[in-house]
Amino acid sequence: MAGFDIYSLPVAGGVAALCPLPGRQDDYSADLQRLCDWRPSLVISMTTQAEMVACDAAGLGDDIEALAACWIHLPVADFGVPTPDIEELWRVAADTALATLQRGGRVLIHCNGGCGRSGMAVLRLMVEAGEEPEAALARLRAIRPCAVETEAQMRWAFSGRD
Structure with a gap:
């Protein structure tokens, strides 16, 4: 099984990255x-609480905040897209992420496998x-070929251009 890899690229003056859920592999x-x-200055978790529990990562948010990074939890079902309630949270997360990137900060987004939801x-x-x-x-996709797995995610x- 592959190790824990972080795939990063420059975005908006900072660095954005995606990775799998810590503890998954x-x-x-x-x-x-x-x-x-x-x-990271900011970590956004796109996994559900059940996925985090299954990987012994239920305390991930607390662990990230203990590292002096901001943590936002946006749970989205595997292969899914944000539901209307999560869409509202996305706006706050995106505004925070874009401000972080524009200041030259680092934003890490993860899902379970580090492909679909985090790529989206x-x-x-x-x-x-x-x-x-x-x-x-x-x-x-030059750095993470599996990024964005479904048409709905695409x-x-x-x-975001609208």
Whole structure:
């Protein structure tokens, strides 16, 4: 099984990245240390609480905040897109992420596997930051080919240009 990898790229003057859920593929403590070493200013979790519990990562939010990073939980079902209630939270998360990136900060977004939901969210940030959707997708998939797994996720990510 692959290790805990963080896939990053420049966005809006800062660095955005995606990765799998710490503890999913390896030891939670080792993954958390890798996450800490990456020095994120903001971490957005797109996993459900059940997914976090299954990977012994139920305390991830507290652990991230103990590292002096901001944590936002936006639970989205696997292969899904944000529901209307999560969509409202997305606006706050996106505004925070874009402000962080524009200050030269680092934003890390994860889902369970580090592909679909996290790719969708990173792509949406890229589009909201002013990148052309197709060019942003190509740039994202150059570092993480599995980013954005469904047509619904693609539509949601591209809707950031509206």
